[in-house]
Amino acid sequence: MKNTEEIFELLKKEFGDAVLQIDKETPTEPIIFVDPLKINVVGEFLRVSEELKFDSLMCLSGVDDANGTKVKDEAGLDTIQGGTLSVYYHLYSTTLNHKINLKVSAQREDPKVESVENIWKCADWHEREAFDMYGIIFLNHPDLRRILMPYDWEAGYPLRKDYKNPEFYQGMKVPY
């Protein structure tokens, strides 16, 4: 059983620059920041390493950090430019009984994150949901389609902070 700081040291030694930093100031549990294009290699190591054995991905969630600059578009509505979209990974080892949280942040304009579907199978639908709600592109995902919204939804990604709902969908009025 290891705590997050020990795991961070281990990862730092193994991967160097791919593992960015550790945030111990969070009110809940510490978070390790990882390069979005290296998360698959880091994840593979976390899973197979004898002293870590993270066999369970408890949760994978997308987040809109909304840390860009707000600008008005032609219609006078707020949109966010710049900043990041993030993905959080909550990992658990059922054999060694320890947990860590990982976070990767990708540029809002081009949010590309490596898929961990081939490491933890359950990431398949979680990643599809993050794609559906935030538009995060998971590279090498086998089937990156919308999972909750209709396949022909063209209005964007509903949980982004600057999302605007359409007036109509398939002839049905959407606002109240």
Add this chain to the structure above:
Amino acid sequence: MGLLDKEFSDGNIVIAKVDDLFNWARLSSIWQLGFGLACCAIEMMATSASHYDFDRFGVIPRNTPRQADAIIISGTVTLKMALRIKRLYEQMPDPKYIISMGSCANCGGPYWEHGYHVLKGVDRVIPVDVYVPGCPPRPEALLEGLLKLQEKIRNESLRKKSA
């Protein structure tokens, strides 16, 4: 002679208006489409079960729209589901009736403002006969909704469809 007298005296003939007969038949065996959407469906199932016993009004679930008389919209209608509901409704034979059950199906309910995925009332895609308020409505409320629907059917006429 007296042939007709004999027939009638047996008491096996009832004379009624066609309207009344049809309406009685229709309102006494409303087969609902076996179809549930959200938490309202749990209440609907409770209404069907022995304690509240929907069957005493002739309501039984029928698992095909082609042989159903009524559809109970029991729950949140998402935009994705609305298209399917419309298709199910169109597959039902006339006369067909719709009970909108609960706040979500009536007007969007708690999703009325920020529900990007919710249709704000099922009456935007199909014509509703009876609205049952509640979140979710108790089985008693759904039973009253059914009685209201029966009342509506009782006053229909073949000459003009009112529902």
